Amino acid sequence: MAGIRVKPEVKQNMSDVAQLLHIDERLLASANETAKNDELFCPGYVMNKHSDGVIETLSELFRFIGTCKKISPADNWLKEERIYSAQAAEVEIKNITAVFPFVTCRQIGFSVLGKPLYELKAGANTARKKVHMNASFHANEWITTSVALRWFKEYCTALCENNTVFGYSALDIFSRTSLSFVPLVNPDGVDLVLYGCEALSEKSKCLSALNEHRPDFREWKANINGVDLNKHFPAHWDIERQRKPKAPSYRDFPGTAPLTEPEAAAMHRLITEQPPDRLIALHTQGEEIYWGYMGIEPEGSSQVVREFEALSEHRYQGVRDIDSHAGFRDWFIQHYGKEGYTIELGKGKNPLPFHMFADIYKATEGILWRSLIF
Ligand SMILES: [Zn+2]
Numbered sequence: 001m002a003g004i005r006v007k008p009e010v011k012q013n014m015s016d017v018a019q020l021l022h023i024d025e026r027l028l029a030s031a032n033e034t035a036k037n038d039e040l041f042c043p044g045y046v047m048n049k050h051s052d053g054v055i056e057t058l059s060e061l062f063r064f065i066g067t068c069k070k071i072s073p074a075d076n077w078l079k080e081e082r083i084y085s086a087q088a089a090e091v092e093i094k095n096i097t098a099v100f101p102f103v104t105c106r107q108i109g110f111s112v113l114g115k116p117l118y119e120l121k122a123g124a125n126t127a128r129k130k131v132h133m134n135a136s137f138h139a140n141e142w143i144t145t146s147v148a149l150r151w152f153k154e155y156c157t158a159l160c161e162n163n164t165v166f167g168y169s170a171l172d173i174f175s176r177t178s179l180s181f182v183p184l185v186n187p188d189g190v191d192l193v194l195y196g197c198e199a200l201s202e203k204s205k206c207l208s209a210l211n212e213h214r215p216d217f218r219e220w221k222a223n224i225n226g227v228d229l230n231k232h233f234p235a236h237w238d239i240e241r242q243r244k245p246k247a248p249s250y251r252d253f254p255g256t257a258p259l260t261e262p263e264a265a266a267m268h269r270l271i272t273e274q275p276p277d278r279l280i281a282l283h284t285q286g287e288e289i290y291w292g293y294m295g296i297e298p299e300g301s302s303q304v305v306r307e308f309e310a311l312s313e314h315r316y317q318g319v320r321d322i323d324s325h326a327g328f329r330d331w332f333i334q335h336y337g338k339e340g341y342t343i344e345l346g347k348g349k350n351p352l353p354f355h356m357f358a359d360i361y362k363a364t365e366g367i368l369w370r371s372l373i374f
Pocket residue numbers: 137138141230283284
């Protein structure tokens with residue numbers, strides 16, 4: 001994605017440019033951190049076309065920007081409630097980075113079937129705290145990706161509009177907290193749940209056996225190799241190995257060893273390279289928030305979870321201990337001794353039907369905002 005072409009002099013006074021664009025200067029600076037000398041990124045504008053030549057002055061820039069569409073929170077694309085296949089998520093990520101160029105995107109690895117795994121990042125480079133958030137570790141919990149991407153677009157929009165949401169200034173959050181966001185951890189599994197296995201001819205037979213020959217893949221949680229990615233991390237993995245399925249299955253098989261699967265290995269690498277201060281894992285279902293692990297979670301977690309509960313109007317309940325190991329969050333708390341929360345969105349039977357989206361979003365939006373506050 002390229003910015004618009006400008007004479008380097010136009011960028012000499014970025015506060016004038018920020019004013020002209022009605023954008024906060026910090027946001028503009030962040031969007032242009034890696035821009036070339038003659039390139040300008042304009043957060044919050046949909047660039048349907050590019051300027052014919054090089055823009056030489058601020059007044060030319062003013063005229064050109066007048067022909068572009070500034071996003072508004074009411075735009076359909078921003079409010080859209082939709083289900084994301086791997087391909088749809090990829091298109092959405094491209095749209096997000098084009099309109100919100102302060103968001104960076106990189107591939108952190110590939111799924112078993114070679115689909116790229118993306119990490120989006122937002123936050124000033126002076127931000128002191130880091131939060132990691134992810135969705136769709138489990139295939140039939142794909143609604144978590146819908147919730148997380150919708151919320152992420154809302155965050156980006158609030159930044160461009162300099163808005164305050166739930167009493168939190170989006171720009172203050174951006175200055176203080178850097179967010180690492182992986183919206184789709186298990187793309188092969190999500191596509192399998194959504195479309196079945198017909199498209200994967202050579203794997204169809206074996207997947208059908210792993211799926212206990214059910215006619216559809218609605219209950220599939222694992223990755224495409226039949227490994228439960230959230231029972232696949234080195235945190236008392238042996239306990240899960242002994243009591244869970246011993247062979248690949250649509251759910252609960254912890255693998256033959258931790259981190260053999262590329263999706264889990266990519267997430268493990270991402271965290272070890274840049275350990276966050278707080279981790280948020282979105283799952284379904286139960287309207288519960290798991291926040292402890294064997295008593296080694298930080299003290300502050302109980303207070304944060306109480307605030308999460310209040311922001312959901314007490315629909316969501318914090319649960320300190322559950323008899324479960326080898327999860328991504330379990331490993332994170334055990335290894336780093338930092339805050340980790342698994343948020344079980346919604347209530348019902350997985351996969352939760354999409355008509356529950358609006359209700360889930362309403363109950364959890366405040367939690368997602370609060371998760372970026374320290
Ligand atoms: Zn789950």
